[in-house]
Amino acid sequence: MTKVSIIGSGNVARHLIHAFQSNSEIELVQVFARNKKSLTHLLDSNSVTSDYTQLQAADVYIIAVSDDAIAEVSSQLPFENQLVVHTSGTVPLTTLESKNRRGVFYPLQTFSKDKAVNFKTIPICLEAENEKDLQTLNQIASTISDAVYQINSEQRKALHVAAVFVNNFVNHLYQMGSEICDNNNVPFEILKPLIQETANKIVSLSPKEAQTGPAKRNDLTTIEAHQQFLTDENLSTIYTLLTQSIQNNGKKL
Amino acid sequence: MTKVSIIGSGNVARHLIHAFQSNSEIELVQVFARNKKSLTHLLDSNSVTSDYTQLQAADVYIIAVSDDAIAEVSSQLPFENQLVVHTSGTVPLTTLESKNRRGVFYPLQTFSKDKAVNFKTIPICLEAENEKDLQTLNQIASTISDAVYQINSEQRKALHVAAVFVNNFVNHLYQMGSEICDNNNVPFEILKPLIQETANKIVSLSPKEAQTGPAKRNDLTTIEAHQQFLTDENLSTIYTLLTQSIQNNGKKL
Structure with missing residues (x-):
């Protein structure tokens, strides 16, 4: 099983948590939230951390935070050479701190807090710095969506x-x-x-x-x-x- | 059964013909088309006329022609004091020749020639000069649509x-x-x-x-x-x- 951790507790993070929870091919290792309580209705509190140093090993770390916070959050991660992606439609891949292998996992949809979505029909646009990481992202995205695209930062x-x-x-x-x-x-x-x-x-x-x-x-x-x-x-x-x-x-x- | 005749052979006319043909409460008496052949794939040629003087008795005459032609067509009708309606969203009721009882039967939808529509969900906006005619139009509209509204020319x-x-x-x-x-x-x-x-x-x-x-x-x-x-x-x-x-x-x- 591919191990995924999510950093963030907003709309996109919550929809991804929901999609990965009911997923036999993905292990949702952990979610980072500044305020642990914001997610305890969705997750066992042992799966939530608000301390970067407590982040456990995962195949991919998905940063699902506001555009402005992506650079800061990615620089806070206490590890190197891991696959770290953001979920933004506007922020270039290069905004992520270069100490890790970078990528983008962008679900193109308008997420409302209280409206359930069918992830199967939501296009997910992927970008990565190397072919192997792209394959990993593609494998993960394909478990939740039927519409996965490779899209570079300019596109x-x-x-x-x-x-x-x-x-x-x-x-x-x-x-x-x-x-x-x-x-x-x-x-x-x-x-x-x-x-x-x-x-x-x-x-x-x-x-x-x-x-x-x-x-x-x-x-x-x-x-x-x-x-x-x-x-x-x-x-x-x-x-x-x-x-x-x-x-x-x-x-x- | 309420007797309806349609004047016109364009998109709106065809969609109305289709809706009234499969309708147990409406008798589609006749359709007027300048070019009879334009409708013979939809209707028995005996039901189509291109001669105004051949129009038979009906409870309602629905003029489904282009906005510019409504005044002219309504003035050509060789009878008086009948219920005559147009299907336009923009033309006032008063554009119809006043020798007949006037009304509007406006289906608010974007009709494509080759795309079937489910009339049940298409709002039909009605207007008439008196209550009895409004009731007749309402009875007809209700047989094809679940969304019938009374809307005056200004609305x-x-x-x-x-x-x-x-x-x-x-x-x-x-x-x-x-x-x-x-x-x-x-x-x-x-x-x-x-x-x-x-x-x-x-x-x-x-x-x-x-x-x-x-x-x-x-x-x-x-x-x-x-x-x-x-x-x-x-x-x-x-x-x-x-x-x-x-x-x-x-x-x-």
Whole structure:
């Protein structure tokens, strides 16, 4: 069995703990948490430590902490030449202290504290400094996910920017839709099936093929009516910019 | 059985034909199509006409044509005081010729030609000039959908603008994410589970509660790194505007 230890007690750490606990191919050796009590509802307290010098031997140490803390945590580890990985979409591999063999184990998902996830469908993006460590990470990732990718730091950066567009910005557009509904006494519920269908459509169509609407049709009458309707300056600016971007789409590609 | 006739042969018309054909409570009397052949693969040719004077008696005539054609089509109808509705999200009820009793039967969904839809989950927004006609429309809509709403023309306008944000603009952001991936040799496939999860999240959380990411955290280091990464002017402008909008969110609400 491959021995894994996790350093951290936040959302990603907890979801990984859960995934490894119910895993016949992985031994979850230990979890490091500054505050031991934060994890005692998930783990036997003997498996949790808040003292780096108490960390036991493992094949991989997964640092699942906030981006800003990765460098500091990796420098605190009291051993050398072990496989140490972080779970961040934005931090380069080289941010990890070079006294250990470095890697990245990045699950590309939006983890909510209270929402269970099916890890099988979550892509895990791996990076390592040598082939053998990559294989170890691949073996571990494959026990929890059916979608494992090898992605270098430069690709991971692009992926994270793209994820901001399709996740953070998309959710913000949902919020704008919700505000327009609220301000006009329309239940936002009505839009939820459309939101689902919009996401489902691109499973089988490219986003470019799936594009519909007044901007795509260049329906200037509707666009003008919408612009007059939107008295909020922020909504109006975003409407205009995204409409123009869709209209220019054919020209650009 | 309530008798329904459909005028039109486009996507919405075809999906309605399909929904009414397999419906024990509705009799699909006739479909009007300028080109009869466009529908003969769906219907017995006796049920299709391209001559307005051949339209038979029905309880409701559903005009499912492009927005621009609704006024013209409704004025061509060779009868008076019948219930005539259109299916548009943007056109006011009053665009229909006033010689008939007017209404709206607006299925809020993005219909693709080749993609089957489950009508049961598609919200249908109804409007009518009197209570009895509204009841008739409600009875018909309820046979094909579990989500029937009464929405007046002003609310429908808001709903359509909101739908542009959560459907058209969201899909355009998917496309931007896809381009960023393509340009950096990353498979767009990796992002699809995140896209699904983003849409699924707001079934149980409000979009405001579901918001995550560097703009929400006000993580200026990551935001600056992303802005440097985005050399395309259009992507960069949209990134900056949506980031600012998320950052300002707390202040506004």
